[in-house]
Amino acid sequence: MLVLITYDVNTETAEGKTRLRKVAKQCVNYGRRVQNSVFECILDNAQCVMLKAILTDLIDKDVDSLRFYYLGNRYQTKIEHVGVDRGIPADQTLIL
Amino acid sequence: MLVLITYDVNTETAEGKTRLRKVAKQCVNYGRRVQNSVFECILDNAQCVMLKAILTDLIDKDVDSLRFYYLGNRYQTKIEHVGVDRGIPADQTLIL
Numbered sequence: 001m002l003v004l005i006t007y008d009v010n011t012e013t014a015e016g017k018t019r020l021r022k023v024a025k026q027c028v029n030y031g032r033r034v035q036n037s038v039f040e041c042i043l044d045n046a047q048c049v050m051l052k053a054i055l056t057d058l059i060d061k062d063v064d065s066l067r068f069y070y071l072g073n074r075y076q077t078k079i080e081h082v083g084v085d086r087g088i089p090a091d092q093t094l095i096l
Numbered sequence: 097m098l099v100l101i102t103y104d105v106n107t108e109t110a111e112g113k114t115r116l117r118k119v120a121k122q123c124v125n126y127g128r129r130v131q132n133s134v135f136e137c138i139l140d141n142a143q144c145v146m147l148k149a150i151l152t153d154l155i156d157k158d159v160d161s162l163r164f165y166y167l168g169n170r171y172q173t174k175i176e177h178v179g180v181d182r183g184i185p186a187d188q189t190l191i192l
Contacts, residue, residue: 004165006102008131008182035104035161037133056178065131065179069100069165082152083104083161 003048004069005055007037015060022058023066026051034086099144100165101151103133111156118154119162122147130182 007023009016020037027039030047034040043051048068055066071078103119106112116133123135126143130136139147144164151162167174 004100006131006134008134008179012108034163035102035133037131038102038104038163052176052178059179061179063180065177065181067130067134067178068176069167070174070176071165071167078166080148080164080166081161082148082164083155083157084159085161086104 001043001048001073002031002071002075003041003043003051004071005039005041005051006067006069007039007055007059008065008067009037009059010063011036016064019059019064023055026054026058034081097139097144097169098127098167098171099137099139099147100167101135101137101147102163102165103135103151103155104161104163105133105155106159107132112160115155115160119151122150122154130177 005027007020009020009023011017011020024033024039027033027041030043030051031039031041041051052068059066101123103116105116105119107116120129120135123129123137126139126147127135127137137147148164155162
């Protein structure tokens with residue numbers, strides 16, 4: 001299923017930037033970074049539980065927030081994009 | 097239906113901050129700002145077309161991006177939150 005993860009952090013601070021980098025590093029193992037703080041991850045239930053626990057540990061819960069949106073398996077028709085594109089589809093292999 | 101709108105903009109510049117402010121101003125008419133650049137809006141089809149056109153005009157398409165995620169009417173079970181909370185539910189009236 002596609003899980004959209006959005007992360008709210010103040011990236012004007014060095015600590016915020018570091019936390020965002022760590023969150024991104026975990027998320028891109030499962031999908032792609034479509035915007036600066038928005039990640040689209042393809043996860044099964046077990047992966048979802050694990051990733052949620054890892055991310056929850058990484059953030060500062062007093063000032064940051066994470067939101068998880070469950071878009072299911074038929075998500076292609078549920079997403080629209082306008083403007084500059086920075087990613088590749090979450091279920092597409094990147095060949096370097 | 098719930099439409100999740102995510103906006104990618106470099107808020108380290110004054111112009112970026114201004115564009116984000118304008119986008120937020122439009123979105124909060126229809127819902128709430130759940131994170132700095134993430135808005136949950138309750139829209140019918142006509143409102144959705146209109147808001148999309150307004151936001152597309154506001155952003156700088158060479159450097160910013162907007163993503164629209166259509167979560168339908170039964171969205172309550174599709175969303176999870178971790179950390180600090182900054183908003184009120186999109187379908188809840190704010191009494192001042």
